[in-house]
Amino acid sequence: MKLLVAIKRVVDYNIKVRAKADGSDVDIATVKMSINPFDEVAVEEALRLREAGIATEIVAVAVGTAQSQDVLRHALAMGVDRAILVETDAVTEPLATAKLLKAITQREQPQLILIGKQAIDDDAAETGQMLAALLNVGQGTFASKLELTSSHVTVTREISGGQEKVSLPLPAVITADLRLNEPRYVKLPNLMQAKKKPIETVKSSDLGVDLVPRLKLLQVAEPPARAPGIKVSSVAELVQKLRDEAKVLS
Amino acid sequence: MTILIVAEHDHHELKSATRSAITAATALGEDIHLLITGHGVDKVAQAAAKVQGVTRVRVADDLAYTHGLPENLAPLLVLIAPDYTTVMAAADSFGKNLLPRVAALLDVAMVSEVTQIVDQNIFVRPIYAGNLNATVQTTDPIKVLTVRATSFPAAPDGGAADIETLPTTGDTGLATWISTEIHAMDRPELSTAHVVVSGGRALGSAERFQEVLSPLAAKLNAALGATRAAVDAGYAPNEWQVGQTGTVVAPDLYIAIGVSGAVQHLAGMKDSRVIVAINHDPDAPIFQWADYGLVADLFEAVKELENSL
Incomplete structure (x- = not known):
């Protein structure tokens, strides 16, 4: 069985991003970039399905600039079989990304498509659901456990207050929650080897997808700061402040 | 419109x-x-x-x-x-x-x-x-x-x-529901509770998480929350997680106990009306967000807090 894993290059999760001075966008010119952590979980799950003998081939795909080769190399170092870069200089919104991924899916014909439940830059949590819609297949979102057979996937989903289990006929789209697994560490020799592996590049313009943004970004700003707080010296003082000053205790 | x-x-x-x-x-x-x-x-x-x-x-x-x-x-x-x-x-x-x-x-x-x-x-x-x-x-x-x-x-x-x-559109056959497991709660729902008592990894174990935080939460009629670190360590179930990848809360009172204040946790609670932090580490980032910070041993402080309510 062939699996497709979609990954995104994002600002590393340890970096505190700032707005540009003119508030026009996020300032990411010089910051460290990494694979989106949720997508890394999706890659790991695909690898485990191959190691369990259920999947036979894993293709990783990224949509982005030529620099997105970094995260494809990371996926190759983790162990995926092939990598495809859908190259575009435009920043694609989730809908456009989903359309590009649909084009790659139709070419590759995977039985299962895995993607992170959200990217930690725009926090949209839309692309997987949109891809499932465009492909007219089932969606197992916020997945914390998968059971895959040759015809179906049973997905445990994290929902408000608990879990839900659904069964989807293949092909289907899965969006990975962090609880699905803990990704393996990439060893340096694997990373060196991955640098030599080929990455296929597809020009987004060759896929016939309209990438024109539907949303206009008007401003990026830091949220209003909280008024500075105080340190209290005892529990008694804390209780007194909560009662008399903050009025949150009766 | x-x-x-x-x-x-x-x-x-x-x-x-x-x-x-x-x-x-x-x-x-x-x-x-x-x-x-x-x-x-x-x-x-x-x-x-x-x-x-x-x-x-x-x-x-x-x-x-x-x-x-x-x-x-x-x-x-x-x-x-x-x-x-x-x-x-x-x-x-x-x-x-x-x-x-x-x-x-x-x-x-x-x-x-x-x-x-x-x-x-x-x-x-x-x-x-x-x-x-x-x-x-x-x-x-x-x-x-x-x-x-x-x-x-x-x-x-x-x-x-x-x-x-309305007329309906029927079953597409693209998905079949199997089961839903909602964890029974004797506390208010996390996302809408007026008071949230939240614990971090400093609680040390699942047993102590319950022992220390439950009585306080009961007294305040609060929901229990947890950091991702506490959830990952197995001290609290996933649905208690407050943060970017968990539940976003904005209660009237948020009490963070043994919580360091990781960015992804702050993302889930920083719009709370009043934030209280209790932590033994005076340099914990959570204190920059707390309206009232108490540097103290959390086990003693929580016990004392519970007794004074």
Whole structure:
């Protein structure tokens, strides 16, 4: 069985991003970039399905600039079989990304498509659901456990207050929650080897997808700061402040 | 300017988050329709008709809608969406699952987790775990939004809307529900509780997490929350996790106990009205966000706090 894993290059999760001075966008010119952590979980799950003998081939795909080769190399170092870069200089919104991924899916014909439940830059949590819609297949979102057979996937989903289990006929789209697994560490020799592996590049313009943004970004700003707080010296003082000053205790 | 809100409910009553979405919708227009989907939803439809601000309740009753599967609900939404300028839902696990699917089928962009409505086309939403806010303007003929419930108060009762029955679209066969396991709670629901008592990894074990925090939470009628580190260590179940990747809360009082204040945790609670932090480490980042910080041994301090309430 062939699996497709979609990954995104994002600002590393340890970096505190700032707005540009003119508030026009996020300032990411010089910051460290990494694979989106949720997508890394999706890659790991695909690898485990191959190691369990259920999947036979894993293709990783990224949509982005030529620099997105970094995260494809990371996926190759983790162990995926092939990598495809859908190259575009435009920043694609989730809908456009989903359309590009649909084009790659139709070419590759995977039985299962895995993607992170959200990217930690725009926090949209839309692309997987949109891809499932465009492909007219089932969606197992916020997945914390998968059971895959040759015809179906049973997905445990994290929902408000608990879990839900659904069964989807293949092909289907899965969006990975962090609880699905803990990704393996990439060893340096694997990373060196991955640098030599080929990455296929597809020009987004060759896929016939309209990438024109539907949303206009008007401003990026830091949220209003909280008024500075105080340190209290005892529990008694804390209780007194909560009662008399903050009025949150009766 | 007619707005459609996709309601979330448990077949008995509306979720409080849906009431928040109704309040948000009042900033967009006066004609607000509420879509109730499910099987055997008369009771919840009657209740929905009484919510202030709702002008019409549209009911789609079908066995295929019982469990809110997006594969079955999206075709219904696509059918009725052209009647509306905006289709919206609360940004919880139901709305976040369904609405992107609807947006893609309508070939329109979506705006997720809206925290502020500037005008009918301009919305503010958090990005980068809430470290920044983006203001975006939509250009599509139909706007698809999810709104963050903690940013809008729940709409009270006080309306009298018409109830209309819709034709349904049936089962697509693209998904089958197997089971739902909702963890029994003797505490208020985390996302809507007025008080949240939250613990970090400093609690040390699942047993101590319960032993130390439960009595305090009981006294305050608070929901229990946890950091991702505490959840990953197995001290607390996943659905207690507060943060960028867990539940976003904004209670009147948030008490962070043994919480260091990781960025991803702060993203989930920094809009709380009053934040209290109790931690033995005076340099813990949580103190920069706390209205009241207490540097102390958490086990002693929590016991003392509980006894003085």
